[in-house]
Amino acid sequence: MKRPTIADIARRAGVSKGAVSYALNGQPGVSEATRQRILAIAQEIGFNPNSAARALSGSTANAVGLALCRPARILGIEPFFMELISGVEAELSARSYALTLQVVADPEAEIAVYKQWWGERRVDGVFVCDLRIDDSRVPVLEELQLPAVVIGGPEHTGELACIWADDAAALGETLEYLVALGHRRIARVGGLPELLHTEIRSRAFAEVGQRLGVEAVTVSSDYTGEEGARATRRLLSSAHRPTAILYDNDVMAIAGLSVAQEMGLAVPGDLSIVAWDDSALCQLTHPPLTALGRDIPAYGAHAARQLLAAIEGKKIGAYQHETAHLTPRGSTAPPR
Amino acid sequence: MKRPTIADIARRAGVSKGAVSYALNGQPGVSEATRQRILAIAQEIGFNPNSAARALSGSTANAVGLALCRPARILGIEPFFMELISGVEAELSARSYALTLQVVADPEAEIAVYKQWWGERRVDGVFVCDLRIDDSRVPVLEELQLPAVVIGGPEHTGELACIWADDAAALGETLEYLVALGHRRIARVGGLPELLHTEIRSRAFAEVGQRLGVEAVTVSSDYTGEEGARATRRLLSSAHRPTAILYDNDVMAIAGLSVAQEMGLAVPGDLSIVAWDDSALCQLTHPPLTALGRDIPAYGAHAARQLLAAIEGKKIGAYQHETAHLTPRGSTAPPR
DNA sequence: TGTGCCTACTCAACCGGTTCAGTCAACATC
């Protein structure tokens, strides 16, 4: 089946290719009557501009890239990325930008993908997830001058735009809530320690704990259920076990809940549990989990708007998204 | 920063653009010595072919599309799609194909996306998920002659290639297992009834139940935890309540487990639970869920191989993937 | 009537690859 081109439209309208291009793109240079005629023909024959031809002459790919650097089993189980993608997509498709996705094994591979995308002109910009401290991807993107929005920050992003949320504040609020309930020994099962937001949370957790005069220990984990369960088992086996545990994602929190039950501890009676990331999963457990949540699709949509603005050459800085808020459910209570 | 083109390479190598193209693509027409020289220069200056130029002249976009038609909150919570994407990606990136993702609201919008992609030549082929009975997308793709692989089937796929698994067999096996344990009243909380695989499972469930002479009722749901919980509550409130429930996905199974516990029923003592889709979630609950699983990334990888073959013009039919197998865990036992 | 200026176009180059039709030298064959 032959795809219609602007030449076909031009022939039918009795004008030149250039006139058709002006008409379709809302540029001046054609009369209103001709523009309407051309638009009608385009509509009638179901014309869509060839994206490659457009990219080649217009030098814009009309696509943005997202490279995800997590193993398949974690990607699948964590609702965060899919919700983010949904939000990003909503914004992109409204402006008929495509989203190109690539799963990579490590940050080096991710850098290679950026270089390839840049060289191939496959994307006009990229999202950068899981920011690390002194992230090696940042200088590469700066040098390539590939528009980018870091999802995270606001530090260590170099000259790149970013979108971030005040995790430290959310964490402080949560800790205050637990202390107000009467908890004095509170643990946190953190995410991958090399990630910047883990570092930010760990620092805030320690500082607020000290300020409130309570024990606040963080143990590192990797977002998987297995590791979350193992960390919980270790915490709950200590002589001086915590009365509340805060988890850096919902998957680990659910694993932790399961471990507590397996060890015969009542939740929330013997142990209070708080999850970071309030996906629908948190309401499926028994008891449902108290969780720190925010609107992830909206976060993604905002990131997409930032990136599109950056691609248009606007000077973009750091944008602060809403702080996560605590939704108390059945998994938190005063300690017995 | 200027991107290198084949003209740059040609100039440095002292040959024409055509020769460079032959050399880079492993075509005959250049001597081995010249080929090596050109390859070395390309390597040195970090050349990547402009994907738009390639698409424009070669008429292949080097990208495939996946349109997902589920609301954000379900997409996020169901590990299936992300695992599928991981598998697809692994195969595609090895052949340096890109994956273009789009989230759509309904099948009509999905058809519009296919038409747009086709018109824009943005993708060389697409994956079709969530096949329905007499799916309206199938004839559209056939007419566009856009290579496609249906993930599901093997019926109602028209002339399109597909990859499928024998859900009916897996379901029969599971039902036999539950009956062998001593269950006589078994319920199933099914997925969206308009989807073909739901229909296939429902039919198999009824047939095998009849063959084994046990009560086997299916109630419809929509894959969400909320609906799964509601259906479970209804089932467990009936005078003649089932002693085992089979859920069409893991999220509903987890919700069901939670409802059972909330109603004071012991799992597996009073109620056995089996989940379809064995993601890591199933091992996080207490007790862990007996589940029907298969290797989803491998499924995705195979689908990608099929699609690439179809794009190359090979005649592809239906490919049957491994049948899901049951992993018994703590949520199933003989009824009390 | 000539000049200037606008509007509404046309024309052709260009983006960066691929590919087909030639060209030309070297070698083989009779």
Place this chain on the structure above:
DNA sequence: GATGTTGACTGAACCGGTTGAGTAGGCACA
């Protein structure tokens, strides 16, 4: 020595848009 044949390469057209330069016709104004 004339005649293929082959290998290695060049040159130009082409894919389907965008865009800047050029132009024809109409109108205003002096």
